[in-house]
Amino acid sequence: MPTSHPSGWAHADGALNQLRPGGPSWLSEPTDPNELVPLLWSDTARKVDGVLSVGGVRLLDVVAQEGSPAYVLDEVDFRGRARAFKEAFAAYDVFYAGKAFLSTTTVRWLAEEGLNLDVCSGGELTVAERAGFPMERVGFHGNNKTEGELARALELGVGRIIVDSFHEIDRLERLTSELDRTTRVMVRVTAGVEAHTHEYIATAHEDQKFGFSITSGDALDAVRRVHDAPGLDLLGLHSHIGSQIFDSSGFEVAARRVLALHARVSEEIGVAMPEMDLGGGFGIAYTTQDDPAEPSDLAAQMSEIVAHECRALGIDEPRLSIEPGRAIVGPAMCTVYTVGTVKDVALDGGARRTYVSVDGGMSDNIRTALYDADYSATLANRASAAAPRLARVVGKHCEAGDILVKDEFLPADVAPGDLVAVPGTGAYCRSMASNYNHALRPPVIAVRDGKISVVLRRETVDDLLATDVGA
Incomplete structure (x- = not known):
């Protein structure tokens, strides 16, 4: 993967095209894109009728109470x-x-x-x-x-x-x-x-x-x-x-x-x-x-x-x-996002790529941009009967390299307002989070036995401007 451009690997000539329009060789198309791969998720993660819960709490309810994006700690x-x-x-x-x-x-x-x-x-x-x-x-x-x-x-x-x-x-x-x-x-x-x-x-x-x-x-x-x-x-x-x-x-x-x-x-x-x-x-x-x-x-x-x-x-x-x-906290946390836009982009050779844009990005998970790290994702708020489609989950920041999940199969009908959850975000995500583009860092929400507790609250605009002496 190119790494020579001063603004990051994604800015180098041809970098984004090298992210394999057909997906990486290790990524298999699932029979059912609604299913979880247990290895990737914390022990209490479950899906019921397509709705993802962790610690007995539906992520729909986490977002309803605490907003998105949010880190969810099991x-x-x-x-x-x-x-x-x-x-x-x-x-x-x-x-x-x-x-x-x-x-x-x-x-x-x-x-x-x-x-x-x-x-x-x-x-x-x-x-x-x-x-x-x-x-x-x-x-x-x-x-x-x-x-x-x-x-x-x-x-x-x-x-x-x-x-x-x-x-x-x-x-x-x-x-x-x-x-x-x-x-x-x-x-x-x-x-x-x-x-x-x-x-x-x-x-x-x-x-x-x-x-x-x-x-x-x-x-x-x-x-x-x-x-x-x-x-x-x-x-x-x-x-x-x-x-x-x-x-x-x-x-x-x-x-x-x-x-x-x-x-x-x-x-x-x-x-x-x-x-x-x-x-x-x-x-x-x-x-x-x-x-x-x-x-x-x-x-x-x-x-x-x-x-x-x-x-x-x-x-x-x-x-x-x-x-x-990372082996203790890494798998114990996932991040839930709300989808804002979905677009299909034509690529060379007639291939197409679906970009799923969410309300977070490299400010809450810099690892993909910094380390070329791979992540997974799943639709978290509903079951879908649509066929799986290869997608790229991207953030809202003004950067070509603002990619959260380079390649993942999501249901083809993923749409604005859906929730997408990314597992394995406990390590070096919140701890390396930033206010890039003046984004507010998400909260960390602990879940257990059906109950929600705030570990770190969501930042506010007042937090963001607290050190700005001219504000």
Whole structure:
């Protein structure tokens, strides 16, 4: 897919034409376009007479009460996935990725389910604080934490700070001395492993901004610096190979290299680090081409990898941490939109494409435009007897690349006023949402047992203009 145009891939010559008028090879025409594919939806999603409900609440009723677009969060599904990782990785510490989606409500759910929380900014840390989350279960990531953020983390007593540069080690050493505090520290390392994922979300290869290189020797130097600093308690090494990962193969190489460094630290520096974080970034099903692994399978595979490598090195196994990433909240949320216009466009060779325009777009889900991500969709407000037609769901923004779902079969009679729902929008959609074109960010509505509760309210025009000093 072209990526060279400064305004995004969709502006490059021929980009839109390369989005396959006949649809991608993995997308099969359904016998009944009204049916849900269970793999793509949260556990409580159902259709009755064509009307989609989640958590026992019809999306028709969500829109009637809260408007559209709206993110709909399945509390039972969210808690169930959190619990599944907690139980499968019982010998590990499981850290939820705050950057995927964060609110005080979901933070409290995580606390109740016994998970830890990973944050990567002062703002995310503040949400955890406001929610009353146990600070000893917080890990603080980030490649450029400010002095203010580090000082606040020290004052709150976060459980671990993952250092990412020599400058950060210097700052922490000085701040712990000034504040008379100590803090537990993990050293983020790059293992030279690139997961099979999009270039922008593969984070363990050498040429990127995160971590200390193992191969260059920087990682060992960083560990030595942390060990020698009086206010820093060296906890272990941290590795993260990417995101949207479907199997454990990449972890095998990364674990071998990180554990080799772990053993080397013991031999050369004389310290046995008690813990290690293998990251995660496990994948979810956005479309039928995705095949995510079960937490129990991932746990068994990763545990065997670590046990094998530790036996080969003749070392004790450190206590392990993982970070499931989007795998908890991603499938637990869908987004519901109202259709505004439908148009058929003639293409070269006599083909036609149906554009279904909805009342949201790249301001509430930037991932298609940013990562060339694939999504699915379904008609949510009624049953249709019409034949399936290949459609593209697009937003209302003034951008050619404002595409939400590149290819999906919807009933041929989809029309203005219909509701269209997109699954798998829990991760990196609301958290990356913007006010582009001065759009108002949608609410997050939790549903459970037939009841609706507002997690994040819809923005208002007053919110939009609150920082405009001339308004």
